[in-house]
Amino acid sequence: MNSAATKISTRGLNVFYGDKQALFDVNLDLRRNQVTALIGPSGCGKSTFIRCINRMNDVIEGCRVRGKVILDEEDIYCDDIDVVQLRARVGMVFQKPNPFPKSVYDNVAYGARIHGLADTPGELDEIVMTSLERAGLLDEVRDRLSDPGTGLSGGQQQRLCIARAIAVSPEVILMDEPCSSLDPIASARIEELIGELSENYTIVIVTHSMQQAARVSQRAAFFHLGAVVEEGETSRIFTDPSDERTRDYITGRFG
Amino acid sequence: MIVLTALLLLLVVTLAFETGRRRAVTLAVDTPRSLHSRPVYHGAFVALCGGLPALFVLLVWLIAHAAVVEQLVLAQLPEALRGQQPERVALFLAEARGIASGHFENQRAAPELVAAAADFLRFSTFSLRLLPVVVLLVALAGFMASLPRCTPALRAQRRVEKILRALLAACSGVAVLVTIGIVLSLVFEAFQFFLRVPISEFLLGTHWSPQTAIRADQVGSSGAFGAVPVFAGTLLITAIAVLVAAPVGLYSAIYLSEYARARLRAVVKPALEVLAGVPTVVYGFFAALTVGPTLRTLGEQLNLSVASESALAAGLVMGVMIIPFVSSLSDDVIRAVPQSLREGSLGLGATPSETIRRVVLPAALPGIVGALLLAVSRAIGETMIVVMAAGLAANLTANPLEAVTTVTVQIVTLLTGDQEFDSAKTLAAFALGLLLFLVTLLLNVIALSVVRRYREQYD
Numbered sequence: 001m002n003s004a005a006t007k008i009s010t011r012g013l014n015v016f017y018g019d020k021q022a023l024f025d026v027n028l029d030l031r032r033n034q035v036t037a038l039i040g041p042s043g044c045g046k047s048t049f050i051r052c053i054n055r056m057n058d059v060i061e062g063c064r065v066r067g068k069v070i071l072d073e074e075d076i077y078c079d080d081i082d083v084v085q086l087r088a089r090v091g092m093v094f095q096k097p098n099p100f101p102k103s104v105y106d107n108v109a110y111g112a113r114i115h116g117l118a119d120t121p122g123e124l125d126e127i128v129m130t131s132l133e134r135a136g137l138l139d140e141v142r143d144r145l146s147d148p149g150t151g152l153s154g155g156q157q158q159r160l161c162i163a164r165a166i167a168v169s170p171e172v173i174l175m176d177e178p179c180s181s182l183d184p185i186a187s188a189r190i191e192e193l194i195g196e197l198s199e200n201y202t203i204v205i206v207t208h209s210m211q212q213a214a215r216v217s218q219r220a221a222f223f224h225l226g227a228v229v230e231e232g233e234t235s236r237i238f239t240d241p242s243d244e245r246t247r248d249y250i251t252g253r254f255g
Numbered sequence: 256m257i258v259l260t261a262l263l264l265l266l267v268v269t270l271a272f273e274t275g276r277r278r279a280v281t282l283a284v285d286t287p288r289s290l291h292s293r294p295v296y297h298g299a300f301v302a303l304c305g306g307l308p309a310l311f312v313l314l315v316w317l318i319a320h321a322a323v324v325e326q327l328v329l330a331q332l333p334e335a336l337r338g339q340q341p342e343r344v345a346l347f348l349a350e351a352r353g354i355a356s357g358h359f360e361n362q363r364a365a366p367e368l369v370a371a372a373a374d375f376l377r378f379s380t381f382s383l384r385l386l387p388v389v390v391l392l393v394a395l396a397g398f399m400a401s402l403p404r405c406t407p408a409l410r411a412q413r414r415v416e417k418i419l420r421a422l423l424a425a426c427s428g429v430a431v432l433v434t435i436g437i438v439l440s441l442v443f444e445a446f447q448f449f450l451r452v453p454i455s456e457f458l459l460g461t462h463w464s465p466q467t468a469i470r471a472d473q474v475g476s477s478g479a480f481g482a483v484p485v486f487a488g489t490l491l492i493t494a495i496a497v498l499v500a501a502p503v504g505l506y507s508a509i510y511l512s513e514y515a516r517a518r519l520r521a522v523v524k525p526a527l528e529v530l531a532g533v534p535t536v537v538y539g540f541f542a543a544l545t546v547g548p549t550l551r552t553l554g555e556q557l558n559l560s561v562a563s564e565s566a567l568a569a570g571l572v573m574g575v576m577i578i579p580f581v582s583s584l585s586d587d588v589i590r591a592v593p594q595s596l597r598e599g600s601l602g603l604g605a606t607p608s609e610t611i612r613r614v615v616l617p618a619a620l621p622g623i624v625g626a627l628l629l630a631v632s633r634a635i636g637e638t639m640i641v642v643m644a645a646g647l648a649a650n651l652t653a654n655p656l657e658a659v660t661t662v663t664v665q666i667v668t669l670l671t672g673d674q675e676f677d678s679a680k681t682l683a684a685f686a687l688g689l690l691l692f693l694v695t696l697l698l699n700v701i702a703l704s705v706v707r708r709y710r711e712q713y714d
Contacts, residue, residue: 059601061517088604098595101618110613111603161599168603 007032007172007202008053013067015048015057022048024227025067030219035194035203037213037234040223041249046206049223050174053204054090055083071172088115090172091165096181097157099149099164104141107149107160108132111168127167135163136193155186162193166201173197175205179212191216210250214238222246260313260387264394268306271398275301278405292412300411303418305397309390316386324378325352331374336367351375441692444685451679452480457686459483463649463660465669465680480683482690484651488566488659489635489691492645495570495655496577496634501627503574504581511582512589513611524586531579539643542572547644554656562646562658569645570655573637577630584629588622589615621706628702632695638663662691 008030015023023045030036038046048057055076057063069076076086088111099107108128111117118124128145132138137159141152149160158178165173175194179187194203194216207213213220214234221231222243230237230246241247276298283290290297325348329337336347351368355375364372405411449457460481507527511520547568554561561567592615600610616623646658647668669684 054602056598056602059598084604084606086604087602092598092602094595094599094602096595098593098599100596100599100614110600111605114603114605114609114613164599164603 005031007072008204009070010049010052011068011070013049013052013065013069015045015052015066016064017060018062022226023052024225026228028221028228028231030202030204032202033198033200034219035198035205035217037217037220038204038206038223039208039210039213039220039249040229042208044223045226046223047176048226050092050176050204050206053172053174054087054092056087056092058083088168089170090174091168091170093158093161093165093173093175093178095177097154097161099152099157099160101148101150103146104132104149104152104160105145108163108167110164115168117168131163131167134166134197135159136189136196137163153186155182155189158182158186158190159193162190162197166197170201172202172204175203177206177208180208187212210238222249224249256383256386257317260390263387264306264309264313264390267391267394267398268302268309271305271394272298272302274398275299275402275405278402279411282405282407289407291408291410296411296415297405297409299415300409301398301401301405303415304401305394307418308397309394312393313386313390316382316389320379320382324375324382327378328371328374332371333367347371355379438692441685441689444682445689447677448679448682448686451682452686456480457482457683458690461651463665465665465683478679478683480679480686482662482687484649485660485662485665485687486690486694487651487653488645488649489661489663491566491653491655491659492570492573492641492661493631493634495567496573497627497631499571499574500577500581500630500634504578504626504630505585505623507578508582508585508589509611509616512586513607513615524583527579527582529579530575531583533576535576535637535639536643538572538576539639542568542640542644546572550656559656561656564644564646564658565656566645566659567655569641572644573634573640576637576640577633580630580633581626584626585619585623588619588626591622592618621708625702625706628698628705632698635691635695635698636663638667642667662687666691 006029010026010028013023013026013028014021026045026049028049038049040046051057052065052069053071053076055065057065065077067077071086071090074081100110102110105128108131109124112124112127118127129138132141137156140156141147141160144152149157152160158181162173162178179190182190191212194205197203198218205213205216217234219232220234220237222229222237222241222245224245230241230243237246238250241250276294279290279292279294279297283294328348328351329344337344339347347368348371350364351371352375354364354368354372457480460479461483462479462481463484464479466478507523511524511527515523543564547563547565550565550568551561551563596614596618597610600614601607605613641661641664645664646660647664648658649660649665650657652659666684666687669681669687675681
């Protein structure tokens with residue numbers, strides 16, 4: 001494996017919620033500036049896995065993580081890693097759009113303000129506009145920047161959340177079923193956006209839609225019962241899976 | 256006898272329910288699938304038709320029983336006794352009732368008193384014996400009238416729901432009616448007061464000395480009824496209380512909801528709520544016997560003159576009293592902020608404290624404001640602590656080390672003991688009460704509108 005092409009790799013990753021083990025020895029490499037789709041039945045550990053990459057599991061009481069998650073040759077579970085800095089590098093978009101109860105502008109400016117990315121109001125405007133533009137939302141909200149973000153439609157809210165994540169200039173964007181609460185048109189818009197974003201960001205997306213995984217990702221990993229069963233090029237996984245469980249899942253025989 | 260009647264009624268209603276249900280089942284057997292409502296509703300319909308009027312009769316009877324018996328006894332009295340002053344007649348009747356119930360000796364009582372007592376006994380025994388008969392007859396009449404109406408076409412379910420809905424509405428109406436009654440009684444007495452003291456003097460006067468003469472020739476017969484110092488005292492003590500309770504309550508709510516582990520929270524939150532269960536009179540002791548003297552001693556050491564019944568002592572203890580209101584309500588509100596918002600903020604690299612300040616608290620603000628205002632209205636209306644720990648003299652001052660008095664303290668002192676209810680002094684209590692009520696009402700209205708405005712903006 002060429003280390004320059006690998007952005008994130010996990011080695012022997014085990015996760016426990018209390019007494020229950022959710023992930024078993026996961027070894028996975030995620031490539032730089034590519035979209036990796038994580039597929040698998042509900043409860044198989046996909047979300048747990050991506051929440052390990054920005055240490056979002058830390059906020060869950062009773063959750064323990066063992067093993068290594070290496071981001072650019074640095075173990076993020078090392079003691080001298082600043083979780084706050086890490087999360088600025090690894091952004092996250094959630095299953096349900098969760099705009100803050102603030103204006104559209106303040107939603108996008110939130111991260112930039114916290115990390116002090118802008119020295120003048122002009123720079124902040126610049127960051128907000130660029131992020132909205134890249135999230136493909138600018139034209140729709142240009143006149144509504146001071147309206148509450150919660151007043152947008154579901155699809156717009158999700159793109160607002162993506163703009164919010166982009167605004168802090170992350171290197172990786174994690175997406176946990178970003179389209180599960182959206183209609184097909186809004187989903188298509190987000191998928192298109194993911195394609196554009198993968199030029200600049202490493203993207204990991206959890207999805208339940210096989211078609212979506214096939215459309216947006218270059219690589220895919222199939223999770224089952226907390227372990228990675230198979231991983232590889234998306235086109236190969238979907239046309240010629242080597243494991244029977246993967247074949248059963250993508251042909252809809254279980255899950 | 257009353258318990259027996261209630262039990263009998265319950266039994267009869269149960270039987271009626273069963274009869275109605277059976278009848279419906281029988282009807283359904285004859286003509287299957289033709290019942291409009293399920294048999295249970297037919298049963299309930301019959302039970303309600305008889306049970307409700309009977310219950311109503313029972314309640315009215317119990318309320319009217321004493322008065323009716325008294326009227327009957329009165330009618331039996333000799334003309335000479337009945338013609339006396341109303342107070343004397345009432346006294347006579349009370350004595351007769353005492354003898355009838357065996358509380359007084361009847362050996363040395365006057366013969367007409369003994370006769371009246373016997374009447375009392377006779378009439379009330381009769382009334383109580385008649386009660387179950389009448390109640391059961393009413394119930395039976397209701398059942399007989401409603402049972403034949405149980406046909407397949409009877410919309411029993413809708414009728415039962417309608418009756419139940421009316422009952423529920425009546426229950427909620429009770430609260431409203433009682434409130435209206437309280438307000439009306441306040442308004443009526445306050446109006447009497449404002450006939451004696453001009454409303455402008457009451458609202459704007461800065462001197463409060465509610466002494467009126469009982470006899471015309473007494474000295475100091477002109478009272479002063481300026482409510483400003485009294486309300487200023489209330490505001491001062493409330494302000495001190497809020498200064499104590501708002502930060503302590505809010506910060507402990509933030510700690511409990513955002514930082515504390517589940518097991519710690521399970522111990523600390525109930526412990527905080529115990530504070531709300533401490534009787535206010537106990538807080539009163541604490542303020543008057545511990546906090547007040549301590550503050551005075553401290554003040555002496557610092558060369559400050561601190562009144563032993565200072566506003567500070569009462570305010571501090573009142574603040575402690577309302578901490579659980581602020582903390583418990585705010586904690587609920589903060590926990591109601593969706594976890595997804597917290598994760599969204601943390602996921603952008605915000606620290607937990609930034610998340611709380613910039614996302615969680617703004618989202619919870621309406622609820623927190625509501626909790627604070629609720630606590631404030633508690634503090635304004637609180638009586639026992641200030642009666643025990645605040646002063647009586649109406650000083651118009653903003654110095655928390657001096658003694659001030661509050662609206663509630665004045666109401667208590669004006670109305671306790673033997674009082675005439677036609678002097679400005681006692682009537683002033685109602686005016687104060689009315690104004691206090693209006694102030695807390697205003698606060699509640701403001702609280703509601705603040706909450707509503709933010710909610711519209713955020714959801």
